[in-house]
Amino acid sequence: MQTSTPRALLLKRSLAAVWHPCTQMKEHEWLPLVPVARGEGCWLYDPEGRRYLDAISSWWVNLFGHCNPRINAALHDQAGRLEHVLLAGFSHEPVVELSERLARATGGALGHCFYASDGASAVEIALKMSFHYWRNCGRDAKKRFVSLAGSYHGETLGALAVTDVALFRDTYAPLLMGASQVPSPDGRRADPGEPPREFAIRCAGALERHLEEHHRVTAALIVEPLVQGATGMAMYDPEYLRRARALCDRYEVHLIADEIMTGFGRTGTFFAHEQAAITPDFLCLSKGITGGYLPLSLVMTRDAVYQAFYDDAVARGFLHSHSYTGNPLACRAALATLDIFEQDRVIESNRAKSARITAAAQPIAGHPRVKHLRNCGMIWAFEVDTNDPGFARKFFARALEKELLLRPLGNTVYFMPPYVIGEEEIELLASRTVEVLDALSAG
Ligand SMILES: *Cc1c(COP(=O)(O)O)cnc(C)c1O
DSSP states (O other): OGGGSHHHHHHHHHHHHOOOTTOOGGGGGTSOOOOOOEEEBTEEEOTTSOEEEETTHHHHTOSSOBTOHHHHHHHHHHHTTOSOOOSSSOOOHHHHHHHHHHHHHTTTSSOEEEEESSHHHHHHHHHHHHHHHHHHTTOTTOOEEEEETTOOOOSSHHHHHTOOOHHHHGGGGGGSOOOEEEOOOOGGGSOTTOOHHHHHHHHHHHHHHHHHHHGGGEEEEEEOSSEEOTTTOEEOOTHHHHHHHHHHHHHTOEEEEEOTTTTTTTTSSSSGGGGGTOOOSEEEEOGGGGTTSSOOEEEEEOHHHHHTTOSSOGGGSOOOOOTTTTOHHHHHHHHHHHHHHHHTTHHHHHHHHHHHHHHHTHHHHTSTTEEEEEEETTEEEEEEOOOOTTHHHHHHHHHHHTTEEOOOBTTEEEEOOOTTOOHHHHHHHHHHHHHHHHHHHTO
8 A cells, every 4th residue: 555655654744743834735735745864965865765856955055965974074073062052151162163264254344243043033133233233323213124126035024024025925014014125136127138237237226216215214225145046046247236335335224145045155156245346234144054954044244333232231232142043063064064165165166067057058048938047156047938827836746756856936947956966967957857848848
C-alpha cells in the first residue's frame, strides 16, 4: 500500500500537525508536499533517495551547499563551547568578531551592528532606529517611511507596512501604519527603447518630487538595492541608488538598504549597494549570512547614528531586543561563511560562474513563451507568457518531476542557485527548465 511507505507517512503526519508557511493548506490536496531527509551540495534527497536540484537556495538562504563540511565543523566546535548567552549585558567572541569583520566589509563606514534573528525583525529595527534617531534629535515629526512600488521587506506588521506585494499585504492593510510608495525603477517598466539608466533617472525624479513635498515628516526611504526579489526579481540600474542617496542627503532622510536577499555576493558584489558606490545609513542583513544554516539577522549603521542614542537617559537608548539576539552558534556559522568567501575568493570565481550560467540559459531566452530573460550576479529570471493563474504551482510540480526545485513567483521563473553549483548541474538546470517549459506549453 502506497500510504504505508515512510515517505507517505511523513507527508500525512506533516499535513496533520504542521501549518506550513506561505501556503493555502487546502492546495496540498493536489500539490505535492516534498519530504526532505538530507542534503548535500546543491542537492536535496527525499527519504527514498529521490533527488532535487535546489536552484533557489532554499528560500534564498543557502550559499555554499547543504551540509557544507566547513560550516558543519565550525558549528560542531561552537556547540562544544557555548550554544547561547543573552547579549544584553554579556558578550562573546563570535559576535564581536562578526561585527568587526562586517564593519570592515563596509570599509568601516557602518561601524555598529545590532542583532536579531530573522529578516523582518531587522527591518523593524531599522525603521524603529531611524524614527528614534530623529526623535532623539528633536525631529519628532519625522515618522513616515517611503518604499518602492513592488517592494518586499518582510511580513511582521512594521515590515509589511513598507511592503507592496498585494497578496501578502491587502488582508492586513487595516492593521498597518501608513507608508508611501514611489515608482519602482524596475527595468521591465521602461518605455520601449528607453535604456534602464534613463528610466532609473526618470524614477528618481518621482522620488525627488515625493521628498520635496514630504521630507519634513519622512524618516527614511527603504529599498532593496538592485533586485526587488519577492515582487518577481525586478532588476534596476545602480544609477537609481546613486540618485536616491543624493536625494536622501539633500532632504535629511535616512536611506535603509534592505540587503537581506541581495547581500553576501548574490548580485555579484559582496553588497549590492557597492555597485552604486554609495553607503546606506542602515544596512539590513540576513538570509545568506549564515550560509543558510541558522536564523540570524542584523542592522548595521553609522557611528553618528549610534552616537545619537548614547546618553545618560535610558529611554534615549535603543531598548529593542530578541531572545536569540546574536546567538553564538549562528554567529559562528556566519564567520565560517565569511571564511569561505575569503579562502575561495568567491566574488571573483562567481564572475566566471555567472557568465557560464548565462551562456547555458540562452536556449531558455529563445523559447517562444519566454520574455525578459535577465541576470544580476547569481540571480536569473524570466517571465513566461501565460494567462494560467495556476502557472507557478504547475511549473513547480512539473519541475519536481524533472529533479528541479524551482518555485516561480507568479509568471516569473528564477534561478538563485547555491554558489557551489557545478558544470553538470548548470547543464541539467538549463536543459530541464526548457523541458518543463515545453511540457507546460504542450498543455
Ligand atoms: C526575505 C526577505 C525579508 C524577510 O526576511 P525573513 O527572514 O523572511 O523575515 C525582508 N526583505 C527582503 C528583501 C527579503 O528578501
